[in-house]
Amino acid sequence: MTQSPDPMPRPLDHLAERGEGGAPALVLRERTLTYDDLRSRVAALAAWLQAEVGEPGARVASWAGKTELTCLLPLAAARAGLVHVPVNPVLKRGQVAHILADSGAALLMGQAARLKTLEEGDVPEPCRVLTEEEVWGAVEAHAGSLGPSDADTDALAAILYTSGSTGRPKGVMLSHANMWLGAVSVAHYLGMAADDVVLGVLPLSFDYGQNQLFNALYAGASVVPLDxxxxxxxxxxxxxxxxxxxxxxxxxxxxxxxxxxxxxxxxxxxxxxxxxxxxxxxxxxxxxxxxxxxxxxxxxxxxxxxxxxxxxxxxxxxxxxxxxxxxxxxxxxxxxxxxxxxxxxAEGELVHCGPLVAHGYWQDAExxxxxxxxxxxxxxxxxxxxxxxxxxxxxxxxxxxxxxxxxAMIKSAGNRISPQELEDAARATGLVAEAVALGVKDERLGQAVHLVVRPLAGAQDAEAQLPKLLAKELPNFMQPQAIHWRETLPFNPNGKLDRTAIAREIGA
The missing domain is CATH 3.40.50.12780 (ANL, N-terminal domain)
Structure with missing residues (x-):
């Protein structure tokens, strides 16, 4: 693609229009979808979603690996006038429950094994839960088809949850135009072409992984999703x-x-x-x-x-x-x-302007x-x-x-990790009174997660039990590489934990 990229965005569900009908679009584990197959499956899934959920702008969430459903949902939800909320498949029930509640999702679709880990209270009313098999069965029974949308390109099309430096993950609001222009931009500077074969190893809940799918489809290339x-x-x-x-x-x-x-x-x-x-x-x-x-x-x-x-x-x-x-x-x-x-x-802050800028954080004006x-x-x-x-x-x-x-974000193995989220999880175990999470430079990970804690008085077998409880509640990428136990932690003049001194002590 040597010509200048087209700056005019279109509705996201039009992304796959350029692909040759019989050319492979998605090479899945169980079968290959041509561009004709992809377009017809998106149309059928979108028709069912619109009939099933109905309310324009409603959020529909997915929690699965790289399957046919998770690859097609971004386009099908956009065509149906809905907002897709992809949930990272490595997250555990606590993080999923937060995302469902925060987004107000009307529907959660996912792999049966993952959905079985959810406990009572994790899925807020009136969100319904369907396995991938149930979704495709319902799509086949519905036997409908929905044509390409004429959505306002500034309308919300997806919410991607990313860790913040404080507190729980926050939802970044992306419009049709944000994601369309991102696909066009990357396809242009990478020189993507219809004979390319793209290996998709990154999570589709990650903007990098999602864009890889989008720019390949825009170029008419073939994508091989791989877990x-x-x-x-x-x-x-x-x-x-x-x-x-x-x-x-x-x-x-x-x-x-x-x-x-x-x-x-x-x-x-x-x-x-x-x-x-x-x-x-x-x-x-x-x-x-x-x-x-x-x-x-x-x-x-x-x-x-x-x-x-x-x-x-x-x-x-x-x-x-x-x-x-x-x-x-x-x-x-x-x-x-x-x-x-x-x-x-001279040094300064990087400020990003232009049409790729998202529409803010979902329901979080502050x-x-x-x-x-x-x-x-x-x-x-x-x-x-x-x-x-x-x-x-x-x-x-x-x-x-x-x-x-x-x-204070920790960046480990390509993941953005909120120190506060990890610290909250540690305190919630009832084993520690104070906790500080820090990133320590690591050749392989970029930063390794270290946790410095003071045990709660009377806590039994805390050093052995804390790693086990964190493993149960947090995804693998958030697990501390090292836990440092201290009888006391330093405070700064304002009465807050002195993170600088603690970081200096452990070499962060």
């Missing part, structure tokens, strides 16, 4: 399907480059993309060794604005630590502490006002911008470089 157990599964899938495009986060890239790649697996690969954490010089070298003919696209993004920058593959060798430049449809500004555009080379604020006066787009909290600088050549974060 893998071991890195070897990725290698085998690449060889079997002659994959041309792999997207991953740094911890997975480390695992993938530590194993041997036969020519039949690595040879067809044209491009590698990375987000969810910065690549190191050593990891770039290892990726080059494993995929000598592939072009590497380092990228930076945030769910509140999807994607902000990418580094041209031709510049990776000479500028390995750069974030690159703005992607199409994004305006990236560096604003100093006085609210002015920072001088070249946190929306903190992050979504008027664009700087110098912005060519104006309107609302996302003030990222990330500190960056712009070099003489226009390339951006990451400096650091202002907030």
């Amino acid at each position: 893998y157990l071991l890195p070897r599964d990725v290698v085998r899938a690449c060889a079997k399907h002659r994959v041309t495009t792999i997207a991953a986060v740094p911890p997975l890239w480390i695992q993938l480059t530590e194993i041997d790649w036969p020519e039949e697996a690595s040879g067809p690969v044209r491009r590698l993309t990375n987000s969810g954490g910065a690549l190191t010089v050593e990891l770039v070298r290892d990726m080059r060794r494993s995929f000598p003919d592939a072009r590497l696209y380092p990228m930076y993004g945030l769910t509140e604005a999807f994607r902000s920058t990418y580094l041209d593959p031709d510049l990776v060798e000479t500028h390995p630590t750069s974030m690159g430049r703005a992607i199409p449809f994004a305006e990236i500004m560096v604003i100093d502490d006085e609210g002015h555009v920072a001088d070249t080379g 946190r929306t006002a903190e992050r979504f604020r008027p664009a700087p006066a110098q912005s060519r787009y104006g309107g609302t911008a996302v003030w990222s909290g990330d500190r960056v600088r712009r070099a003489d050549d226009g390339l951006l470089y990451f400096v650091g974060r202002r907030d």
Whole structure:
């Protein structure tokens, strides 16, 4: 795609219109859907959803791996005038219950084994729960079909839940235009084409994974969704399907480059993309060794604005630590502490302006006002911008470089983890009186999760029981790599736990 990307958004359910009818669209474990199949299945699922839920703008949630249902729901819900809420399949019942209650979901669809873990009170009234098998049975019985929508492209189409620096996950509101333009932008700068085969290893609840599906469908390419157990599964899938495009986060890239790649697996690969954490010089070298003919696209993004920058593959060798430049449809500004555009080379906050900016946090005006604020006066787009909290600088050549974060978010294995959520879970066990969660630099994970706790007086066998209870209540990616037990924790002059001193003590 060498021509300029089309800036005119359309309703999200039109994304797959460009694909050749008989060409493979989704290569699922049990069967392959052509573009004709995909379009007819989306039409049938959308008709059933509209009849089943009815109310325009109602939220419908999915909690499953990469199945036919989770791949088609984003388009079918949009066609039916509903709002899709994808739930990360690694989350456990506590997080799922929060998302269902917060979003006001009318329907939860998912894999039977996951749904069985829900307990009484986890599913709020009047949300109904259906297994994937029940959904498809109802779709077949309904035997309807719904044509492409003419939805307002500024209308809400999805809510993606992401961890905040404080408290429970918050729902980022995305419109048809946000996701359509994100797909067009990425398909354009990656040069996606109809003969591409995209391996989908990232969760579809993750904006990076969801966009990978969308930009491939926009380009008329083929997508191979994969729920893998071991890195070897990725290698085998690449060889079997002659994959041309792999997207991953740094911890997975480390695992993938530590194993041997036969020519039949690595040879067809044209491009590698990375987000969810910065690549190191050593990891770039290892990726080059494993995929000598592939072009590497380092990228930076945030769910509140999807994607902000990418580094041209031709510049990776000479500028390995750069974030690159703005992607199409994004305006990236560096604003100093006085609210002015920072001088070249000076540090400032990354501010993302333009049509990729989300519509705020679902039913959370306070946190929306903190992050979504008027664009700087110098912005060519104006309107609302996302003030990222990330500190960056712009070099003489226009390339951006990451400096650091202002907030306390832990970024581990590509996941954003709320320290407060982990601390709340630790205290809720009844074993600890105080808890501080911190990220400690880790070569494989980016940051490893460490938990510093003071036991509750009288707690029995706390050191042995705390890891077990956290394993029951929190997903694997949130589990502490280390728990540090202390009889006392330091306080700052304001009477709050001194996180700086605690972090210094454990080497965070």
